[in-house]
Amino acid sequence: MDNETIGSTLDQVADLLEIEGASVFRVRAYRGAARTVSALASPVSTLPEKGPGSLEELPGIGKDLAGKIRELAETGELALLHELKSRTPESLIHLLELPGLGPKRAKAIHEGLGIDTIEELEKAAREGRLRALKGVGPKLEAQILEGIAARAARGKRISLAEAEAQVEPIVARLRETEGVSQIEVAGSYRRRRDNVGDVDILVAADASIAIGKKLISDPATDKVLADGDTKTSVLLKSGLQVDLRVVPVESFGAAMHYFTGSKAHNIAIRTLGVRRKLKISEWGVFQEDKRLSGEREEDVFASVGLAWVPPELREDRGEIDAAREGKLPKLVERADLRGDFVEGNLDADGIAAIASAWGAKGAAWLVVLGATRHDALRAQKHAGKVTLFAGAVVPVGADGSIGTSEDVDVVIGEIHAENLDEKSITQALVTAAKSGRIHVLARPWNGGKPKQFDVEAVAKVCREHGVLLGLDARPGFLAGADGYARAVKDTGARIAITSRAASADEAAHIRFGLDQARRGWCEAKDVANTLSAEELENLLARR
């Protein structure tokens, strides 16, 4: 069973435990483990049984959960899940997806009315039978019906690129509101997750300003979900949920920290605060009832003895220990990048357009995929100061064999992995990396999802043979790229971010790859795009 499926199975267990009324801490433990396993770059089966790097060493995973994760990885089954399903119908999990319905009400609905499915729930709501339950009135009943009708549209996560396109115009309009001193997007958007479920906009201003009303009347807004003094939630016409919070200037840093998350990071930070007898909330850092700080985000970290942590790292994946020990990475930045890998069906104008953007940044290069050396030399005169390399994407066979390529400078090996299991892919990639015939190994991809393999094992061979590991920056190819980058970095190998752009507009996509590299703790030295043209040429020549 792959990591993602193990994660969603553990989430199912958490859902059922929650409906049963199990300890919230036990539920939290399952959710934490689900998150941790889903984020692992390599399959659970490749982790060592004991000692460093083993399951038990992962934060929030102890003996019990490690055993359950192994049970799932090896057998695809989990005895506990069967047991839970025998007591509580699995279909109740879907009730939790409806807004306003949580575990308590789901349980009450099941036990009080004998309802197990969304269909039965809809029927009961239409007949007005739900309000027989304590704590449920006509409004909640209507909300549930509305939620059932809209359930296809909402709850879906969209790509970061799509979210940016929707949210930036709204923020620009809100920014014009009088009395706004600062406005920022927080949440997973600020952490640069490759997909976002909703968007949190944070405003520093007097609570009395009418910015919530402004969001409600924004042309992109479809429906109002909540409308309080400090919090306004709306659903856009696209189905994306936007939450707007207004906080006073003196709380802006604390609020930015809180609403940026992640939830797991916040819990860890607040736990550190508890040990120091501090209370940390979105309003600031407090001792007793005395307010200590909160205007700047740095204040929150400083109050628990930590350096400021870049948002991309705030996932409770070791950033807190690193911040305490002064070992946070100096993350690679846009200004560090000097080159890219672009598609070759560009005409001279296309190459000139992309090259001029890079040329402004000093010694720069482009690898043009699908071009021969001859093409590259011919195009060079349009590229100005930017050095052009000819590149080719060649297939890697199931046995690790490399296809033939034209006369090029850079060869990217791409495996066609549809029918291969983890072990076969790993083996094929290792063989390909050792062949001496490729410079970059593309990330295996299959049916809209990254293919799992033993990233550490492959990256180790790549490091020894000077092969770069590709990170495809196109939106839609970024799933799990952060964990992949982290695993590559930890092995000491280097990634190559490839925009695979076919136009100047698409060349801007490289920043989405950069986002994921940063989420993977990569510094400039871990990313081959930071090399100068000369350094890249030397690297290619060494092979």
Added chain:
DNA sequence: GCCGTTTTCGGCCCGACTGTTTTCAGTCG
């Protein structure tokens, strides 16, 4: 279920909003 610069047992983040209430439970992030 996890975990330990107060701990191997007793804790485990914090607040806003809503709808139902008669003082609060449930949900959400």
